[in-house]
Amino acid sequence: MLVSRKRLKITETFFQEEMTLELELKAGLKTTLLEALNANKVSINQSCGGNGTCGTCRVEIVSGINAVEQSSSYEQEQSIELQLRACQRLACQTEFSSSTEDLHIKIVNEAI
Ligand code: FES
Numbered sequence: 001m002l003v004s005r006k007r008l009k010i011t012e013t014f015f016q017e018e019m020t021l022e023l024e025l026k027a028g029l030k031t032t033l034l035e036a037l038n039a040n041k042v043s044i045n046q047s048c049g050g051n052g053t054c055g056t057c058r059v060e061i062v063s064g065i066n067a068v069e070q071s072s073s074y075e076q077e078q079s080i081e082l083q084l085r086a087c088q089r090l091a092c093q094t095e096f097s098s099s100t101e102d103l104h105i106k107i108v109n110e111a112i
Pocket residue numbers: 045046047048049050051052053054055056057058090091092093
């Protein structure tokens with residue numbers, strides 16, 4: 001199976017930590033940002049279990065917007081409902097694209 005590699009840089013604002021993950025994503029399989037973070041044991045709030053309803057998994061895209069797919073209409077609706085800023089995405093709804101572009105995100109972990 002074809003694999004695409006991506007570098008994911010993560011800035012966590014609460015503990016002020018930075019880390020970089022080397023991801024191997026299987027071609028043809030949709031992988032969300034939340035799934036990648038969970039698989040690599042990166043702590044992120046996810047109160048609704050990835051259903052896109054709580055807003056606790058919000059992240060800011062610092063750079064590499066082409067490394068992820070555009071928001072689905074469901075995510076766009078939820079982003080309005082949850083009052084996300086323009087640079088923020090729901091990790092549970094954000095799928096990696098086939099681009100080899102690296103991604104830098106900031107885990108927000110703010111009180112909702
Ligand atoms: S885990 Fe609830 S919106 Fe993503």
